[in-house]
Amino acid sequence: MSNPLQFWLSFNNKAEQFQLPVNPPEIRIESGYNWQTVNINQFGEYSIPGGQVMTRITLSSFFPRDYNPSYCEYENILKPLEYVEKIARWKNSKRPIRLMVTNTWVNYAMTIRNFMFEERAGSPGDIYYTLELQEYKFIKLTPVGPAVSKDTGLKTVIKAAPKPPRPNEKELPKTYTVKSGDSLTKIAQRLRTQGVKNIDAHKIYAANKSVIGKNMNLIKPGQKLIIPQ
Known part of the structure; x- marks a missing residue:
């Protein structure tokens, strides 16, 4: 009759697995909470529970060189080093086992x-081991999508409010004195580099028609033009 207690180790969602050939005589399981001791004046020390700690399990047994029905759980046992190499490879992968x-x-x-293992005098070929394990917590990240109304079934997308435009703290010119070689187009280009927006030759002429006269291309040095804002 087979033993109702079987110790199985598996890796990569049971892509690799094996049963321990010899059951450990005992396993040590540590679980509970992180307790913190707080000293309160006039009342002494109080212990309060912190967060739950991850379960730790320690087990020890051996991988036998030869099958022995008195302690082996099954007949087709692997060579001791094959078990050792599997566990060592799983450990080095830094991925969880079960x-x-x-x-x-x-x-x-x-x-x-x-994972500690050794050979002992008097048992040539057998490998004794101790395996220390700690519980692994899977973390599932859920993407946050738009909220869906139960009544209408419509999705609501909340967008961040646009940043207000940064105010132009530079004082803009209000007038311009014509220099030799100027034209209204050149003046408009110069004003745009100084921060005057949406300015062009026609807007300058419209604001200064009484000064310039009927021909917008005839401006004279010394004329003082108003800059439309």
Whole structure:
């Protein structure tokens, strides 16, 4: 009759797995909360629970060189080094494994924190080991999408308010004195570089027609023109 307690280790969603050939005589399971001690004046020390700690499991056994029905759980056992190499490779991958003990509540995704093994005198070829495991928590990130109304089924997208335009703190010129070689087009270009927006030769002429006269292309040095804002 097979033992109802079977210790299984699996990796990559059971793509690789094996049963321990020899059940550990015992396993140590540590769980609970992080307790913090607080000293309150006139009342002494109080202990309060912190966050729940991850479960830690330690188990020890050996990989036998030869099958022995008195302690082996199955006949087709692997060579001891094959078990060792699998566990070492899983540990180096830095990915979680799963420990499951049949007919118990032990079924955890765990990381291999420490894996120690040795050969002992008197048992040539057998490899004794200790495996220290810590519970692994899977974190699932849920993308946040637009809210959907239960009544209308319409999605509501909340957009950030646009930043207000930065005020132009530079004082803009209000007048311009014509210089030799100027034209209204050149003056408009110069004013745009100084921060006057939407200015062109026609707007300058319209604001200064009484000064310039009927021909917008005939301006004279010394004429004082008003800059339309």
